[in-house]
Amino acid sequence: MPIPQLRQLNTSPAAYCDAPDIWTQVFENPHRSFDEDKVVLVQSETSETVTYSQVRDGSRAFGAALVKKFGIKQDDVVAVLSPNHTDAIIVAFGIAWTGALMNLLSPVATKEALVYHLKDSSTKVLVVHAYFEGLATTLADEAGVGRENIFILGGESKSFPSWKDFSKGVGSVPKPLISSRDNVAMLNYTSGTTSAPKGVMTTHANIMFLVSQLGAIDGPQVKLNGSLLLVVPWSHYYGFLVLTVYSFHLGIKTVLLQKPDFITILHSIADYKVTNAPLVPALIAGLLHPAARSIDFSALTDIFVTAANLKMPIRTAVEAQLGxxxxxxxxxxEGVFIYSSSIDYETMDTSGLLIPGLTAKIVLETGEEARAPGQVGEFWIKGPAVFKGYFNRPDINEKVFTKDGFFKTGDLTSVDVNGAVSVHGRRIEAIYREGNWVIPQEVEEVIDTHPSMKESVMVPVVVDGEKLPKAFVVVNEGIEQTAELLEEILMFVNAKLSAIQQLHAIAYIETVPKSLAGKIHRTRLV
Known part of the structure; x- marks a missing residue:
């Protein structure tokens, strides 16, 4: 049975969950509360604006061209490679209109990774931002996508036609019927920080459920005249979900940043009077930087931390500074499961509460369910937010899904006395010793209290068949990296750690390897 203490968010009933597909839900929504000429997208670099009706009409035209000219149909795959750009959003919804799968590629992925994603998914059509024009031919040749099936967005090209020209003169094309809400709408490949990348199959029903639920949670605190800053990649699952929830469900203007450097982000918050900002931990920490002191944050009412855990001292300092x-x-x-609302203040120091409509349990290493607050185990989840499975990987699907439908996330979590969930990191990155978990972030927080410390990372190393903690440290500028300092840090830290947490070894590194989203690549240090 579910954990008795795990509490769900209290939201009003979600509307229009019965649409046949995401395009219909977004653009034929009878409950829409804003005008169709409402500006929903802004390109920060150019100040170009796009209205709700322009996204609707442009996506319908592009989708009709894919159907009429290329015969694109349900279960075909069309890929998009672009930074955060208004054209990319229209193209993606055009793919959704056809019932084909959106293969949203990461603009920071390596060429090898992109080729793998295209080949693995059997992509038929590729739409790339003009910035990637030179790469497009290589990708097409190596991945088996015909050059005549490549289109450009976000600029002009001498080699390939634009998506806008491709969309012209198609005439009337009826919208294809999607046979089931459980059909796959989107493919996103996992980041591969702890294992090989896998294609995650997200269905129309998955997205519609979360749009409805998160819209119900956030709706009361969102103002129609507000602005949301989209710094996280739109092509990531969360980025696309943010767009569908805020721009097209709640009607808030979303400001897209194509190349989000820190100073540009700060000025965009002020210039566009941003009210809502989903940010990764590094950017939230940057709000404490002296460069941010002259920025007008008066419109900002909501920051949502994404991608990784935010360390408590940084959270506390930013909250105090910005009020x-x-x-x-x-x-x-694979899905969004836990969320926090601005009215649930007692859960603010956690990841939040279970989204209504989902069932979860925390499974201890013994195989038993957690029954008391604070017990750490793997988070298992089932319900309409959970993805359909990994593309063409029945072997992995069999391992990660239980017979009764729970998805084993591989993440360690616990629940507190308020029923809120805290996430402690990946199970594969932690160490299970003497019936307890050694959590890297908890060890790192102790290491970081040493006065010479800039940043640290803990990884498991195998010594005589046993996993033990090892730390890599980045010291502050101007501090000499000596063996004596390492010994001092080791003694300082181990005096504060429990017996099972104590470091076996410690070493210097110049920087902690991270993804652009702020996730630590621990496997690169093992």
């Missing part, structure tokens, strides 16, 4: 509460959530490419 707001930072919200959290928990999800992965």
């Amino acid at each position: 707001l509460k930072i919200r959290s959530g928990y999800g992965m490419t």
